[in-house]
Amino acid sequence: MRFLFALALIIPLGTWVGAQTAYRCQEAAVWRRRNDADEKELHRLRLQNQRIEHDVKALDTRAGVMRAARAQGWVLPGEKPLRIPDH
Numbered sequence: 465m466r467f468l469f470a471l472a473l474i475i476p477l478g479t480w481v482g483a484q485t486a487y488r489c490q491e492a493a494v495w496r497r498r499n500d501a502d503e504k505e506l507h508r509l510r511l512q513n514q515r516i517e518h519d520v521k522a523l524d525t526r527a528g529v530m531r532a533a534r535a536q537g538w539v540l541p542g543e544k545p546l547r548i549p550d551h
Contacts, residue, residue: 522528539545 523532537545
């Protein structure tokens with residue numbers, strides 16, 4: 465009789481503890497996914513900043529300024545721009 469009474473107490477208690485633990489584990493998994501997404505975004509932004517810093521440093525040299533100006537279609541005095549017609 466005592467055994468059945470103990471089982472009647474232990475089974476619901478064990479079920480409740482298991483449910484609480486499962487909830488916490490699921491909540492931790494959600495946080496982990498959010499943190500992973502944030503880390504990925506942070507990594508992407510750091511790489512973007514590195515590329516921008518590299519481009520800004522390149523503009524600090526004559527060759528970098530020439531490359532940026534030519535990308536805008538500028539030419540040096542005496543040069544003639546080359547135009548390729550569209551087909």
